[in-house]
Amino acid sequence: MKKALYFFIPLVLILGACTTTAPKPEVKKTQLEIRELQTRSYDSKDVKMVMKAVMHALQDDNFIIQQANIDLGLLTAQKEVDLEKVAEEEGGEGLSLGQALAIGAAVVAVGAAIVILGNKNKDKSHNDSGVYRNEPHPSGREEERTFEKTGITEASVNISEFGDKTRVRINFRLKILDNKGGTAEVKQIDDPKFYQTFFSKVDKAVFLGKEKVQ
Numbered sequence: 001m002k003k004a005l006y007f008f009i010p011l012v013l014i015l016g017a018c019t020t021t022a023p024k025p026e027v028k029k030t031q032l033e034i035r036e037l038q039t040r041s042y043d044s045k046d047v048k049m050v051m052k053a054v055m056h057a058l059q060d061d062n063f064i065i066q067q068a069n070i071d072l073g074l075l076t077a078q079k080e081v082d083l084e085k086v087a088e089e090e091g092g093e094g095l096s097l098g099q100a101l102a103i104g105a106a107v108v109a110v111g112a113a114i115v116i117l118g119n120k121n122k123d124k125s126h127n128d129s130g131v132y133r134n135e136p137h138p139s140g141r142e143e144e145r146t147f148e149k150t151g152i153t154e155a156s157v158n159i160s161e162f163g164d165k166t167r168v169r170i171n172f173r174l175k176i177l178d179n180k181g182g183t184a185e186v187k188q189i190d191d192p193k194f195y196q197t198f199f200s201k202v203d204k205a206v207f208l209g210k211e212k213v214q
Helices: 002-021 031-038 047-060 083-089 097-109 192-210
Strands: 039-042 064-069 074-082 148-162 165-178 183-188
Touching: 031 039, 031 165, 031 192, 039 192, 047 064, 047 074, 047 148, 047 165, 047 192, 074 083, 083 148, 165 192
Parallel strands: none
Antiparallel strands: 039 165, 064 074, 074 148, 148 165, 165 183
């Protein structure tokens, strides 16, 4: 009986540890949930002022405004990051896209650029084409080596009057380009903290706009 008990207790502890450390499966958000993350309403009918506030928030995060149409309430912007340069600054270690998003949200929180490292997980040594990222191409020709070169964060905004308020809906998307100009990966950002952090900047900009500070 004691032998059985000695065997049973460690087994329970092992199973318990596995249960607590097992990663939780990612729950995919519905379109309605994503829309709620992307949308914020402001107590002002001044669409032009709110659009300027959104532009200021984007520019503070090093985005380049590409299009701004006040009549249609449309605004687009993007930011480009050299992944090789960022990887070197980070010690040459690749990060997964999920880790990049987490770092990006944290960097935005302090008002700096979104860091997008498009490298795959560290245990994945080659891409879909079979070309190793950190090793020479099998043919020996360096120019045939394929790797993720550029990370682009795209922002598209719709700003419209909504009753006595102005409604803002913004969508952020990550695009990874390889060194040959091809698209390696595209992912919509749906991290709640990411949008909360950005809208907090817009909140401050709207407040300053109402006070005629900017």
